[in-house]
Amino acid sequence: MSKARAAAAAVADEDAGLTARRNPDLTGQAAAEQILIDAWNSGRLPHAWLIGGPPGVGKATLAYRFARFVLAQDAAGGGLFGESAPATSLHLSPDHPVFRRVASGGHADLLTVERQRDEKRNRLKRDIAVDEVRKIAPFLHRTSAEGGWRIAVIDGADRMNTNGLNAILKILEEPPKGTLLLLVSDNPGGMLPTIRSRCRKLTLKPLAEDTVVDLLGQHRPDIPADDRPALARLSEGSVGHAVALADAGGLALYREMIGLLSALPRLDIAATHAFGDALTRKTDDGMYETATELLVWWLARFARSLARGAWPAEVVPGEAALMTRLANARSLERWVEVWEKVQRLFARAESANLDRKQVVLNALAALEAAAS
Known part of the structure; x- marks a missing residue:
């Protein structure tokens, strides 16, 4: 993968994880969302998901969207130990208390692991530090603060080194009850086969050109309208790459x-x-x-x-x-x-x-x- 396309995951912003946590909308990935909805409604939700696809197509946005949904079911009493009507959407209003807490990074039952900022160079580090990955196991094994699910999101899972991958593998081999691990990766094929085999795989497709054009108009109105179709085609269905190219x-x-x-x-x-x-x-x-x-x-x-x-x-x-x-x-x-x-x-x-x-x-x- 080229550096430009790898950088596209940031959606022209190194704090892409923060953007995804605060984004209430997911456009052009209805099929992927429906797979998660069906898994939830089945009552047999896999404990680990590997969410893959090109950079900048909504993988992290979908992961946080699903995490918010699950945590909101806990808050409503219809989560791990309760019953609720079948879900038809993962959408949660930005005014919902769970949405606000996830957006601020303040939900006690959600742990986010991602690349940290290199303060000397004022940019994100190349890899996810193994010490960050090792926080996941004790987090998932402790008692839920709200009596329901404990969820860990690894944004940029393909950025873990061998030690980090082995730490994740140990969790996948014996996952604690009531836990959900969401691995977001631009390059799932580059991860350990033993990890891939223990996760339910969900692959997001590139966005349609007209969808990229619409998203550019919504989120980056400063980009000239005449440039948006060309950027959409040049980015091959990645709004993140389109924004990175524009910038x-x-x-x-x-x-x-x-x-x-x-x-x-x-x-x-x-x-x-x-x-x-x-x-x-x-x-x-x-x-x-x-x-x-x-x-x-x-x-x-x-x-x-x-x-x-x-x-x-x-x-x-x-x-x-x-x-x-x-x-x-x-x-x-x-x-x-x-x-x-x-x-x-x-x-x-x-x-x-x-x-x-x-x-x-x-x-x-x-x-x-x-x-x-």
């Missing part, structure tokens, strides 16, 4: 990149150097990372479309004509080689701290050589 100037970079590539099979030398200079003028503005990830994404999209024999809907005008011209120049196998070469080049540049402008020029030269 990083990703759409403008993408337009410039397509304009530059449209000159193939012969790139404009001056424009190519100007593009490289713009990306590497500052080392901390994220432009280089965003542009290189967009280039790799576009090459992968082109190769997949060429294999299918049909071009995708354009993000910006001119893409279909560019893809047609490149497809006529070389075979699918050759373009897959270029895609892999560019991927390796950018990965090596990061690990070896190579000159970034030269890396960009070399990547574009590889495209030019293939198109000639």
Whole structure:
């Protein structure tokens, strides 16, 4: 997964967990919500759920939505030891006492484990500290403060190290009665098979483009209306990624990149150097990372479309004509080689701290050589 898409889980905000805890709405994931409702109504609720899917599609929002619902049943006397009418929705009003306590992080029967902030660098740490994960077992084994469920949410479960994963595995092997463990993960396949096998898996799908457009209009009205459809398509159904791209100037970079590539099979030398200079003028503005990830994404999209024999809907005008011209120049196998070469080049540049402008020029030269 690219760094940009991993960052999309933050929905353009490093405090994404806080956003999810306070969000009363879940859009475009009715099927996933219904699975949780059916499991609750069955009276045989699995004690652990692995909620997976692309970043920025509502996984953490769904986890907290379900946690609030379950805790509200406790408060109403219809939870672990009571009876209630079959549920039809997980929605809880923001005015509900349980909603307010979860939003503030003050519910005694809910524990949240997530990456902590690195105060020196003023950003979230790369991984979830094992000490945070080890808080879960004693929390779940203690008596419920309100006589019902005890719930732990691990937001970013794929960010646990081996020690953290082993700690979770011990809990899953002998789960205490009346407990619910919700693991939210962008990459469930990267977790231990023994953990996956002990969880009920729930996978959220990418959002429809029109849903992303609507959500951008609701939550980020500052993004120009004309840009929202292109961002929705570029983000492939992730509103979090769409917001991250908008904040990083990703759409403008993408337009410039397509304009530059449209000159193939012969790139404009001056424009190519100007593009490289713009990306590497500052080392901390994220432009280089965003542009290189967009280039790799576009090459992968082109190769997949060429294999299918049909071009995708354009993000910006001119893409279909560019893809047609490149497809006529070389075979699918050759373009897959270029895609892999560019991927390796950018990965090596990061690990070896190579000159970034030269890396960009070399990547574009590889495209030019293939198109000639």
